[in-house]
Amino acid sequence: MTPVSGGYAVDVPTINVSERARGEHATIWSTFRAFAVTLRRLFTSLFKGDIPTINYPEESRPYSERFRGTHILTVRDDGSLKCVACYMCATICPAECIYIEAGEHPNPEIEKFPTRFDIDMMRCIYCGFCVDACPEEAIIMSREHHQSVYERSETIYGIEKLMARPGIDAKGPGYRPNRPMAEAKIFKKQEQQTCPFPSHIEERHPAVLYESMIRRRG
Amino acid sequence: MPKVTINGQVYEAAKGKTIIQVADDIGVQIPRYCYHPDIGIEGSCRMCLVEVKSAPKLLPACATPVTENMDVRTDTQRVHEAVRYAMEFLLLHHPIDCPVCDQSGECWLQDYYMAHAGHDSRYPLGQKTRRRKAFNLGPLVKLDQERCILCTRCVRFTRHVTKTNEIQVFNRAHNSEIGIFEDRPLNNPYSGNVVDVCPVGALTSADFRFKARVWFLKGTDSVCAGCSTGCNLRIDHTARAAGGGIPGYTATDGKIYRTVGRRNVEVNKSWLCDEGRLSFHTLERWPRLRQASVRGKQQPVSALLPVIHANFESVRSDHGDDAVAALASATNTNEGLFLMKKYFKGRLDFRLGREVEQYQQQQDELLRRYDKHPNTHGALDLGLAGGLGGLRRLRDLAEKKEVRGMWISFHPQLVGEDAPEIIEDLKRLIEALEWSVVCTTHDFGWAHEADFLLPMAAWAEEKGTYTNYAGRVQIANRAVMPAGDAEPLHVLMAELLNLSGVEVPTDPAAIFEWIASEVPGYGGLDYDAIGPSGAAVAPVPEEVLR
Numbered sequence: 001m002t003p004v005s006g007g008y009a010v011d012v013p014t015i016n017v018s019e020r021a022r023g024e025h026a027t028i029w030s031t032f033r034a035f036a037v038t039l040r041r042l043f044t045s046l047f048k049g050d051i052p053t054i055n056y057p058e059e060s061r062p063y064s065e066r067f068r069g070t071h072i073l074t075v076r077d078d079g080s081l082k083c084v085a086c087y088m089c090a091t092i093c094p095a096e097c098i099y100i101e102a103g104e105h106p107n108p109e110i111e112k113f114p115t116r117f118d119i120d121m122m123r124c125i126y127c128g129f130c131v132d133a134c135p136e137e138a139i140i141m142s143r144e145h146h147q148s149v150y151e152r153s154e155t156i157y158g159i160e161k162l163m164a165r166p167g168i169d170a171k172g173p174g175y176r177p178n179r180p181m182a183e184a185k186i187f188k189k190q191e192q193q194t195c196p197f198p199s200h201i202e203e204r205h206p207a208v209l210y211e212s213m214i215r216r217r218g
Numbered sequence: 219m220p221k222v223t224i225n226g227q228v229y230e231a232a233k234g235k236t237i238i239q240v241a242d243d244i245g246v247q248i249p250r251y252c253y254h255p256d257i258g259i260e261g262s263c264r265m266c267l268v269e270v271k272s273a274p275k276l277l278p279a280c281a282t283p284v285t286e287n288m289d290v291r292t293d294t295q296r297v298h299e300a301v302r303y304a305m306e307f308l309l310l311h312h313p314i315d316c317p318v319c320d321q322s323g324e325c326w327l328q329d330y331y332m333a334h335a336g337h338d339s340r341y342p343l344g345q346k347t348r349r350r351k352a353f354n355l356g357p358l359v360k361l362d363q364e365r366c367i368l369c370t371r372c373v374r375f376t377r378h379v380t381k382t383n384e385i386q387v388f389n390r391a392h393n394s395e396i397g398i399f400e401d402r403p404l405n406n407p408y409s410g411n412v413v414d415v416c417p418v419g420a421l422t423s424a425d426f427r428f429k430a431r432v433w434f435l436k437g438t439d440s441v442c443a444g445c446s447t448g449c450n451l452r453i454d455h456t457a458r459a460a461g462g463g464i465p466g467y468t469a470t471d472g473k474i475y476r477t478v479g480r481r482n483v484e485v486n487k488s489w490l491c492d493e494g495r496l497s498f499h500t501l502e503r504w505p506r507l508r509q510a511s512v513r514g515k516q517q518p519v520s521a522l523l524p525v526i527h528a529n530f531e532s533v534r535s536d537h538g539d540d541a542v543a544a545l546a547s548a549t550n551t552n553e554g555l556f557l558m559k560k561y562f563k564g565r566l567d568f569r570l571g572r573e574v575e576q577y578q579q580q581q582d583e584l585l586r587r588y589d590k591h592p593n594t595h596g597a598l599d600l601g602l603a604g605g606l607g608g609l610r611r612l613r614d615l616a617e618k619k620e621v622r623g624m625w626i627s628f629h630p631q632l633v634g635e636d637a638p639e640i641i642e643d644l645k646r647l648i649e650a651l652e653w654s655v656v657c658t659t660h661d662f663g664w665a666h667e668a669d670f671l672l673p674m675a676a677w678a679e680e681k682g683t684y685t686n687y688a689g690r691v692q693i694a695n696r697a698v699m700p701a702g703d704a705e706p707l708h709v710l711m712a713e714l715l716n717l718s719g720v721e722v723p724t725d726p727a728a729i730f731e732w733i734a735s736e737v738p739g740y741g742g743l744d745y746d747a748i749g750p751s752g753a754a755v756a757p758v759p760e761e762v763l764r
């Protein structure tokens with residue numbers, strides 16, 4: 001088996017393909033030689049336990065720490081979303097697949113938080129620019145990359161799906177370049193059973209505000 | 219006229235002008251925070267310092283009048299350093315929370331920092347003075363004291379422009395802060411303007427706050443349709459699809475997010491009233507009419523227009539020309555009204571209520587007028603206040619069966635509400651008519667009584683001109699696409715005219731040329747001559763007003 005370190009193969013021998021092709025004449029002997037390779041592999045894996053295949057998807061190869069898989073929204077110590085809805089990620093995103101709606105946070109020091117944060121994973125090109133752009137380390141990436149769903153709409157991840165996904169634990173986070181600058185936590189379902197969204201969202205639909213102004217002015 | 223040299227170039231300047239005014243006129247950039255052309259001089263931000271030969275110290279350009287042979291330099295090392303130090307002081311305790319600040323993207327601190335400062339802060343972040351964040355000054359305005367740079371533009375706005383004095387500077391020196399008295403919220407009818415004048419993110423609009431980042435928005439110059447004053451404004455709307463391909467909320471046809479005042483010294487200076495500023499929300503107040511229908515059955519507009527034309531023709535041939543009439547409103551553009559007049563051969567009226575009496579009456583000293591229609595003057599210029607006598611009289615005529623078929627274009631008032639008696643009269647009018655076409659913007663219940671229902675583009679969805687109370691014709695541009703199948707009135711009318719055999723363009727600029735060739739006072743004008751700030755037309759003759 002090719003030695004693997006950090007997800008990448010090392011010490012892979014170089015093969016000159018044209019030379020190899022010249023040596024491989026399509027004769028009966030090369031056919032037998034191929035059988036011999038197959039049998040040797042069969043016996044080594046049967047008796048020596050050296051099995052190069054794995055039971056994907058139950059098992060998978062280790063991925064790089066910088067793997068750019070589906071995103072994670074990180075949380076503060078109190079479990080609330082770290083994102084301040086600054087739209088930096090939506091601005092940089094070359095695929096224009098991030099949709100944010102911002103609301104007034106009950107704490108004026110934080111001021112802003114996303115009432116809606118959707119990423120269209122089918123549109124995302126996993127470039128990681130959003131993670132680079134985020135000033136809060138509020139969005140990082142995971143090592144998950146499966147998109148096996150029954151409907152297209154399920155690939156649009158909302159806040160809850162971006163915050164807490166089973167499987168983050170097993171695989172761990174991926175691309176996270178701003179770690180030295182900001183420390184963000186990953187939401188754990190075991191600690192808190194419900195997603196702690198700020199419950200207080202100020203109701204100020206423009207039409208409502210407008211009506212109240214008209215009434216006030218007579 | 220004194221001769222002034224600015225950066226080595228000699229200019230003639232009007233006497234009494236300040237250096238910054240002359241520089242603005244000739245396009246030399248001088249940075250400033252506290253100076254605003256419409257609210258007077260303060261000289262507190264020290265950003266506009268310039269070097270004047272013969273003056274030992276740098277002089278504030280906003281407060282120094284030009285004199286004969288003045289030699290001004292705005293580009294010397296001394297000036298650059300002075301501006302840089304002013305910026306450093308202004309940013310000393312600034313929180314720099316640009317990511318969550320609504321102003322970012324159009325913030326003068328950001329712009330001038332990039333252009334003139336570029337320093338690293340010498341003050342550790344944790345030691346900056348903290349002040350009160352994000353609290354209401356009034357129903358429309360929020361203040362963040364940390365971000366305020368104490369330019370006092372807002373204070374001077376309430377002192378000199380609205381004369382209501384709600385906003386004040388409290389305390390002294392480092393403790394100075396902007397605020398209001400507890401029992402006097404900022405609720406004058408022009409309060410939204412302080413958000414426009416605030417050069418930084420200290421004052422933000424409660425209506426627009428967090429709705430969108432400004433760099434996603436596109437600005438389209440337009441004119442407010444809230445009343446007959448016709449204030450100039452800029453409509454900020456989505457320019458591209460927000461949210462990419464996410465189904466359901468991709469804004470493909472654009473959405474208006476806010477309007478801001480556009481400077482026009484002849485009309486509104488830089489101001490807008492709050493009702494006008496928020497008037498675009500009126501368009502969201504009722505569901506929009508998206509499809510044409512005949513007695514409840516949906517039909518494409520293109521299939522309906524020939525039927526409508528044939529019906530008008532048959533009413534005319536059965537009962538004479540006078541049995542057909544039309545009613546528009548003074549919220550329609552000159553272009554729409556003019557073509558309508560052509561198609562209905564002058565049997566068109568626009569008076570729903572008391573527009574003609576009110577359109578020049580001021581509601582307050584500043585901007586607002588009682589007539590909440592933007593184009594009453596234009597409709598009068600087009601000669602639409604003729605013998606039909608307005609909505610009430612048309613209703614009587616219809617009840618007497620003198621008028622049998624009518625086209626009714628209804629655009630709701632953007633400010634306030636249409637009087638209930640207008641709606642009542644419209645209902646009775648439709649009931650009395652033998653057959654009727656209602657062309658309107660929203661899905662009003664009463665409109666369904668009509669035989670034909672056509673969707674019409676609303677303000678900001680069509681391009682056209684309005685003539686304001688003082689006879690200034692101004693262009694309102696299209697910012698967003700009309701809802702559903704809606705078409706601007708002038709397009710519908712152009713198609714009807716084409717059906718009746720008159721070749722008419724659908725381009726509003728071309729229609730306006732036709733207006734200019736026929737309507738007295740508009741001669742010689744075209745869209746280029748009107749431009750972004752409008753052009754005055756000759757006054758309405760007295761006998762038309764009577």
Ligand code: SF4
Nearest residue numbers: 093124125127128130
């Ligand atoms: S990874 Fe790239 S494409 Fe995907 S959401 Fe982030 S910025 Fe957009």
Ligand code: SF4
Nearest residue numbers: 083084086087089134
């Ligand atoms: S995830 Fe980061 S970059 Fe995106 S809106 Fe939230 S704080 Fe801003």
Ligand code: SF4
Nearest residue numbers: 315316319322325419
């Ligand atoms: S006022 Fe300007 S510099 Fe200050 S936080 Fe807001 S955008 Fe940034």
Ligand code: SF4
Nearest residue numbers: 366367369370372416
């Ligand atoms: S709130 Fe804005 S306009 Fe008022 S003084 Fe402060 S920075 Fe100037």
